Amino acid sequence: MTLKRRREILIKLGMAAMPALVILLWQIGFVLFGELILPSPLKTFSVLKAGLIERGWLLSDLKDTMIELLFGYLFAVILGLLVGFVLGMNRFLREVLEPFVLNVYAIPKVTLFPIFLFAFGLGMDSKVAFGFFHGIFPIIILTMGAIKDIKGVYIKVGRSFRLNPFQVYKEIVFPSILPSLMTGLRLGFNLSFIGVILGEMAASKSGLGYALMRSEGAFYMEKIISIVVVLAVIALAVNSFCYAIEGRLMRVRGT
């Protein structure tokens, strides 16, 4: 086995070992500091299991969060792609609106949440809208950037082959922007997710964010950690999936 190969395996092991390491430290902390400071990992795990499978108190909140996320994200994708596309194609509009879009990133958007509450009430709608509001911006920015950056010579090739506009979009524009598009969609998902959870934490009647703020009684800490784990797993799963696709797209294109 070559040195390089051995190193690669070590790295892979290290990556897998990290969560185990965290749990180990957690267990040590529990043993050292006791139940008052730190919940037991084992108990947390059983609470998690109970929440999801046996008694399912997590499930209804999970369902609500997922619905809000799905719709908020979907709207963000549809409108985001559209706006991003238009801004990418039209230089004037882009130069006018780009600073607005970029600056929104710096604002703590959750402080604007009351506006959504006014507009949509306390129910799930306001969370859907808030998730939409969060997720749309990276999609717009990345789509816009991707279209702007299409290599001019590819379009020239299309014209020299006398492609009709539909063919130009399908065969040249779309494959060209696909990698950036995927990144935008992934970031859009992450931000929509944050938006939905924040909205639920701020003012809601259901959902995982709500559950986080309202957990109480016995096994309070364990419940909270369980919810965090569920959130983390969802986020990591979707991100890994997107990364895999992005990776494949980039490898094919040799970038």
Added chain:
Amino acid sequence: MAVLEVRSLRKIYVSQEANVPSVEALKNINLTVNKGEFISIIGPSGCGKSTLFGVIGGLNESTSGEILIKGEKVRGPHPSIGMVFQEESVFPWLTCLENVEFGLKMIGVNKKERRTKSREMIELVDLSEFENHYPGELSGGMKQRVAIARTLVMDPEIILMDEPFGALDEQTRVILGEELLRIWEKIRATILFITHSISESVMLSDRIYVMSCRPGTFKRTIDVGIPRPRSSSTISTERFCEVTDQIWKELKEETSKPMKITSCEIEKN
């Protein structure tokens, strides 16, 4: 009948802004390319060669004058004209084979036929082992070969090439130049080749149009007069040196003229 005839072509970039003057990029361009000929256009950088390439290929509009393909006036991209660009133009998301098939696919040729034809072309440019590779895995020279194959497979009446080897290193250039000659002699395509390299133009072509700057116009036409087939030893023949000298004299005049930045900037598009 000539395959390509350009008559009194003129191109002016009209300025949209008040204090920027309009630029006359091309003036009174006349050229003829007959079937099976290899013609070069040579000129200093920024003198309008790429503009001419764009106008003949139909990507840009001329201000006045005519372009005729086999006696018919054309405006805009024409199926009889094939174009090979200077920058890397092969699509990175398609394999080499799929790239070569691209034009055929767009005009609706069925899969079997375009596969066969494309494979033939790939073999002609000597890239058969790489047909299922992606351009990202290939060198610059190989990518240009794919671009050439992609154009050849459409069987155009004339192929326009805008400094196709310009972005490559010296040795790859020479090798690809020889490759191009080999391919050309095999299929006797008609080629209009734009370059700024004197040795390249003399080595490859039957006739050379020497272009002047600001506005671009043809100063002189030179018949190369070196018999074919040519080889790397051609470069040391007397005739080669003669022609090279003549061209160099013409170009030197051009490059020593004072530079007017604006016109050159615009022509770089």
Added chain:
Amino acid sequence: MKRTSKIKITKWSVLVGAAGCLEVISRTGMIKRSTLTPVSDMFITLWKLFITGGIPVRFLKDSSIAGNFFITFSEISLSFFFAVLIGLPIGILLWKFKTLARILNPYLVSYYAIPVFALYPLIVGFFGIGILSITLMGWLFAIVAVIINTATGFEEVDKRIYPKVGRSLRLSRSKIFLWIYFPGATPHLFTGLKLGFIYSIIGVIASEFILSTKGLGYLVRFSYSAFETEIMYASMLLIVIIAVLINGALMRVEAWLYGRQGR
């Protein structure tokens, strides 16, 4: 008309136009005053809050906008300071120990995918409601951006020829680090600082909003629940203005730094 001025004018028209629409909508009563305050009133209220130094005391424990502003500002500064203090060295560490960096890479990269705010209740459980928790949240939000950008910044210099120049001049390792790596990595380091600061702002104010302790975020939350719509919008306006101004300034400096290096 020159193009750049055309763009500038359009930008301002869009802004003014939007504000104008909102103004009209709320003044004519299309949307109730209790839901949307006219834009002009937002500014007026904001101004009033600053100069009289007070909002009717019956609402707030700390009855001045200046007071809340100061609290928020301190929390942001603290969290940012510690984010840089700890993040910068960790970033450099990751740059030096490439294996460690590769092992941690997937986790660092997915850090911002997970709603960090979900850790709130956990932190509050440990440290209680107060300035410490809020500062911690801001710190947690900001630190990974600093780490990633620091590591990337130094890696970028590695890829270029400059360290070799240093070695060929036989400079000591610390000199190379100080005079070649550091300046070379500066644009990226600044990006890390910029992001770190902005995330501190977002982390702190968002936490204040959700946890309702003290500060600007709290101000918005509280005035919302007290039906003081005018004050709420004024506070929102203040936050937006601050965020945009800071972001704008930081972006300009960042662009200048990158521009100097010709990138």
